[in-house]
Amino acid sequence: MDSRELLKNKEEYIGKEVTLKGWIRNHRKQKDFGFIEFSDGMAFQHIQIVYENKLKDFEEIQKLHNGCAIEVTGKVVRSEGKQDFEINADEIRLLGDCPEDYPMQPKKHSREFLREQAYLRPRTNLFQAVFRIRSVASFAIHDYFQKNGYLYVHTPLITTADCEGSDQMFKVTTLDLNNLPKGENGKVDMSKDLFGALSYITGSGQLHGETFALAFNKIYTFGPTFRTENSNTKTHANEFWMIEPEMAFCDLNELMDIEEDMLKYIVKYVLDHCGAEIDFCNAFVEEGLRERLEKLVNSSFTRVTHKEVIDILKQAKEKWEFEPSYEGDIAKEHEKYITDYFGGPVFITNWPKDIKAWYMKTNSDNKTVAAVDLQVPGAGELMGGSQREDDYDVLISRAKEMGVDTEAIDWYMNLRRFGGCVHAGFGMGFERLIMYLTGIENIRDVIPYPRTPGNCDY
Amino acid sequence: MDSRELLKNKEEYIGKEVTLKGWIRNHRKQKDFGFIEFSDGMAFQHIQIVYENKLKDFEEIQKLHNGCAIEVTGKVVRSEGKQDFEINADEIRLLGDCPEDYPMQPKKHSREFLREQAYLRPRTNLFQAVFRIRSVASFAIHDYFQKNGYLYVHTPLITTADCEGSDQMFKVTTLDLNNLPKGENGKVDMSKDLFGALSYITGSGQLHGETFALAFNKIYTFGPTFRTENSNTKTHANEFWMIEPEMAFCDLNELMDIEEDMLKYIVKYVLDHCGAEIDFCNAFVEEGLRERLEKLVNSSFTRVTHKEVIDILKQAKEKWEFEPSYEGDIAKEHEKYITDYFGGPVFITNWPKDIKAWYMKTNSDNKTVAAVDLQVPGAGELMGGSQREDDYDVLISRAKEMGVDTEAIDWYMNLRRFGGCVHAGFGMGFERLIMYLTGIENIRDVIPYPRTPGNCDY
Numbered sequence: 001m002d003s004r005e006l007l008k009n010k011e012e013y014i015g016k017e018v019t020l021k022g023w024i025r026n027h028r029k030q031k032d033f034g035f036i037e038f039s040d041g042m043a044f045q046h047i048q049i050v051y052e053n054k055l056k057d058f059e060e061i062q063k064l065h066n067g068c069a070i071e072v073t074g075k076v077v078r079s080e081g082k083q084d085f086e087i088n089a090d091e092i093r094l095l096g097d098c099p100e101d102y103p104m105q106p107k108k109h110s111r112e113f114l115r116e117q118a119y120l121r122p123r124t125n126l127f128q129a130v131f132r133i134r135s136v137a138s139f140a141i142h143d144y145f146q147k148n149g150y151l152y153v154h155t156p157l158i159t160t161a162d163c164e165g166s167d168q169m170f171k172v173t174t175l176d177l178n179n180l181p182k183g184e185n186g187k188v189d190m191s192k193d194l195f196g197a198l199s200y201i202t203g204s205g206q207l208h209g210e211t212f213a214l215a216f217n218k219i220y221t222f223g224p225t226f227r228t229e230n231s232n233t234k235t236h237a238n239e240f241w242m243i244e245p246e247m248a249f250c251d252l253n254e255l256m257d258i259e260e261d262m263l264k265y266i267v268k269y270v271l272d273h274c275g276a277e278i279d280f281c282n283a284f285v286e287e288g289l290r291e292r293l294e295k296l297v298n299s300s301f302t303r304v305t306h307k308e309v310i311d312i313l314k315q316a317k318e319k320w321e322f323e324p325s326y327e328g329d330i331a332k333e334h335e336k337y338i339t340d341y342f343g344g345p346v347f348i349t350n351w352p353k354d355i356k357a358w359y360m361k362t363n364s365d366n367k368t369v370a371a372v373d374l375q376v377p378g379a380g381e382l383m384g385g386s387q388r389e390d391d392y393d394v395l396i397s398r399a400k401e402m403g404v405d406t407e408a409i410d411w412y413m414n415l416r417r418f419g420g421c422v423h424a425g426f427g428m429g430f431e432r433l434i435m436y437l438t439g440i441e442n443i444r445d446v447i448p449y450p451r452t453p454g455n456c457d458y
Numbered sequence: 459m460d461s462r463e464l465l466k467n468k469e470e471y472i473g474k475e476v477t478l479k480g481w482i483r484n485h486r487k488q489k490d491f492g493f494i495e496f497s498d499g500m501a502f503q504h505i506q507i508v509y510e511n512k513l514k515d516f517e518e519i520q521k522l523h524n525g526c527a528i529e530v531t532g533k534v535v536r537s538e539g540k541q542d543f544e545i546n547a548d549e550i551r552l553l554g555d556c557p558e559d560y561p562m563q564p565k566k567h568s569r570e571f572l573r574e575q576a577y578l579r580p581r582t583n584l585f586q587a588v589f590r591i592r593s594v595a596s597f598a599i600h601d602y603f604q605k606n607g608y609l610y611v612h613t614p615l616i617t618t619a620d621c622e623g624s625d626q627m628f629k630v631t632t633l634d635l636n637n638l639p640k641g642e643n644g645k646v647d648m649s650k651d652l653f654g655a656l657s658y659i660t661g662s663g664q665l666h667g668e669t670f671a672l673a674f675n676k677i678y679t680f681g682p683t684f685r686t687e688n689s690n691t692k693t694h695a696n697e698f699w700m701i702e703p704e705m706a707f708c709d710l711n712e713l714m715d716i717e718e719d720m721l722k723y724i725v726k727y728v729l730d731h732c733g734a735e736i737d738f739c740n741a742f743v744e745e746g747l748r749e750r751l752e753k754l755v756n757s758s759f760t761r762v763t764h765k766e767v768i769d770i771l772k773q774a775k776e777k778w779e780f781e782p783s784y785e786g787d788i789a790k791e792h793e794k795y796i797t798d799y800f801g802g803p804v805f806i807t808n809w810p811k812d813i814k815a816w817y818m819k820t821n822s823d824n825k826t827v828a829a830v831d832l833q834v835p836g837a838g839e840l841m842g843g844s845q846r847e848d849d850y851d852v853l854i855s856r857a858k859e860m861g862v863d864t865e866a867i868d869w870y871m872n873l874r875r876f877g878g879c880v881h882a883g884f885g886m887g888f889e890r891l892i893m894y895l896t897g898i899e900n901i902r903d904v905i906p907y908p909r910t911p912g913n914c915d916y
Contacts, residue, residue, distance in 0.1 A: 021707040021879070040707075041609075042675050042676070067876050067877045069877040069879040095879050096874075096878040096879045098875070098876050098877045099875065119666075120669075120876065122670055122673035123673040128674075134610075134612070135609045135610040138610050139600055139610065146597045149462045151590060151593045154592070154682070156907040157684075158684070158696070158914060170632060171635065172630055173628065174628060174629070175629075177631070177633075177635075177638065177648075178645050178646055180638075188635045190635075194686055195909065195911070195912060195913065197914060201615075201630065201659060208577075208907060211577040212589070212906065214581075215581040215585075216499040216590075217460065217500050224612070224681065224682065226615075228632045230652060238616070239615055241612055248499070249498075390554070411916060414577075416554075417557065418556050418557075418562075419526050419527040419556045420554040421479070421553050421554045448613060448614070448670065449613070449614040451653070453652055453653070454652075456617065456618050456654075456655060458618075458619060
């Protein structure tokens with residue numbers, strides 16, 4: 001028996017005796033009775049426990065601290081308070097004590113303080129909501145892709161291949177850093193490492209994902225990724241989770257269809273399964289959150305080209321910090337203007353090729369690539385994708401232009417020779433999605449144990 | 459339109475025209491017609507395409523190689539062959555060519571050869587079966603835990619905490635190995651690293667998982683884990699995926715209930731959703747596979763203590779290579795004997811504490827711990843778990859005995875002070891599960907891109 005079951009079928013339990021095990025989240029004591037706000041962690045909602053002085057252990061119970069683990073046996077009764085029901089305790093047994101200096105007292109703690117108590121903050125209402133939404137959104141993603149016939153593929157984390165550039169990647173080694181073997185040239189002899197070569201933990205599963213798309217048609221990855229960026233902002237972490245779907249026989253328009261369909265599915269799933277958590281975030285994190293999410297599910301996403309966006313920005317009467325440019329990227333201020341302008345999510349397509357990655361499909365104008373970024377109100381860029389270059393010669397020449405070691409990833413290039421086809425894929429940063437779903441503005445507050453420059457605590 | 463939809467609703471499509479995009483897996487040519495074994499990767503089953511010389515491109519079509527990407531339009535008709543239906547082509551269009559030296563010819567390739575062609579082997583029948591089972595089993599795991607109210611938690615991959623011992627962990631660094639900063643003591647100055655300290659990629663999410671179990675009650679992890687073991691066997695890889703559930707208010711018996719229930723759910727789910735793949739593995743990988751899996755779903759797992767197992771082994775008339783011992787581990791030969799003896803899966807409980815981990819609950823005999831390994835016929839140890847020591851003083855003293863730096867993980871220890879309770883968890887190696895589900899004996903053949911000593915190709 002747990003609170004999830006009790007809340008789900010509460011009408012059936014009225015008048016019945018139940019036993020629950022969990023923790024005291026708040027304890028209000030009166031002379032002849034007391035109230036315990038009880039959570040067993042199985043539901044966001046707390047259960048109210050009422051006990052009276054007729055219990056033989058009444059005095060012992062009154063001494064129970066916030067944070068104690070207890071077992072409660074009692075009758076479920078309709079409540080006169082704001083709860084639907086409460087439990088009228090017949091017995092309350094202490095399972096695990098908690099001292100008075102327990103850091104998680106029932107008062108408002110700052111987010112900064114809670115980050116320092118990363119192992120205890122999951123016990124607070126905010127993080128009960130955030131991490132439950134994180135779990136449910138993860139499942140929604142798997143559910144969406146599996147229902148639609150995608151293969152979930154575990155691309156390797158340790159790799160010698162580099163997709164986004166190895167200067168952004170952590171090195172991995174089994175060597176003793178204080179006693180590195182040296183080769184004849186005085187450099188470290190990486191052949192002595194476990195893999196016999198310098199290896200990294202990956203910043204993307206895309207290249208490997210494409211090899212599976214060319215066999216299984218529609219695939220997705222969902223796993224941790226790593227970047228060494230030494231950037232202490234609210235939106236950067238060095239370890240984060242990413243979803244990277246890749247689809248064979250898929251062009252840029254079909255890619256946008258999939259991105260839109262997937263995002264609406266996830267948001268709707270979270271609204272349907274985390275109603276209480278969303279209401280909490282709506283009340284205490286971002287006013288209007290629920291409305292924003294509900295609106296997204298029923299909206300139609302705008303599709304414009306990069307050129308059209310620049311036209312709009314140039315015609316705007318705003319004073320820009322960064323001048324909009326047909327050859328350039330789009331700044332944060334522009335992103336916000338564009339989503340406001342269209343009043344909802346916007347796909348921006350056909351970007352100048354020089355500011356995008358080498359594996360993206362060059363358009364017939366030879367100036368732009370078939371790339372697409374999705375901008376959403378309030379969260380900026382949520383997904384980035386493209387058609388992949390499917391012409392072997394063009395791909396090789398673009399890769400060389402960008403300084404990619406094409407021989408090291410000849411297998412990737414060969415996908416274009418062995419039954420290649422029009423194909424496309426995108427990446428979605430999972431933490432950015434969770435920030436979008438909760439209204440939380442700091443990435444450190446949507447990751448169980450965030451890793452940022454200077455911080456690998458716990 | 460794809461083959462998955464066509465196969466699912468084939469009766470509806472008989473007599474209708476469809477268009478499919480995919481690859482030629484085999485091409486048999488006759489004078490006046492031809493047969494193409496076609497796969498678009500969306501289903502394990504191939505689709506048979508028949509074309510006749512009435513097509514205007516007949517001669518061009520006959521030249522199409524194995525491996526080519528094509529688009530086929532034609533009518534779905536009942537087949538006289540072993541298929542239920544086939545497609546009578548009206549048009550076959552080449553989308554992406556494939557040269558005659560394409561390595562994946564329609565003949566039997568050795569597993570060793572296919573490992574070298576890791577990026578092409580997903581196109582073979584065997585790996586279409588294995589990786590589809592891997593994907594479906596992944597989903598079954600999420601489905602099981604989410605249905606039962608568990609929280610999915612992403613424990614960190616990069617960590618400074620060590621659970622299984624840092625000598626087994628890969629070091630992670632942003633420093634230039636050829637130009638390491640040195641401190642005054644001549645040692646590498648790790649404060650210059652991105653995190654300001656020596657960090658690792660983790661071998662287990664358990665310690666972090668427990669912090670979430672003490673807040674959310676029932677949690678699970680499912681992510682990549684890493685061990686530096688320099689061991690070139692069929693069952694070891696340096697990167698693998700692991701599932702680590704942790705449950706508050708759960709003792710050893712309840713832990714076994716969960717393990718048994720979960721395993722049966724996964725096996726049944728795979729049998730229900732991968733019938734064709736299991737049949738293929740049954741025919742070409744392990745005879746009797748299907749029967750073995752079906753038997754598991756309907757069996758009741760045996761529960762015996764380590765002492766009882768040693769009694770049985772000592773009474774056996776076998777000549778053991780390793781003498782069974784009440785203080786020792788159980789060798790492979792013993793595992794096999796025991797699962798044969800009981801004719802099915804066996805939980806072995808209450809192990810000698812000296813051969814088990816420091817965080818396991820010491821039993822009242824002070825000699826054994828409340829640990830449990832699950833042995834399954836054919837795959838050996840599939841899961842290992844335990845009650846976790848919930849007594850703060852005992853935990854600290856056990857950790858110190860085993861040389862654990864208790865101050866570095868004081869947060870883990872503190873879980874026993876702040877509302878601690880009886881709790882338990884287990885780990886299941888995901889690759890071992892896939893080997894069990896497919897009959898595949900080499901771990902390299904159930905991982906998309908396996909990492910083993912000396913091998914980090916692709």
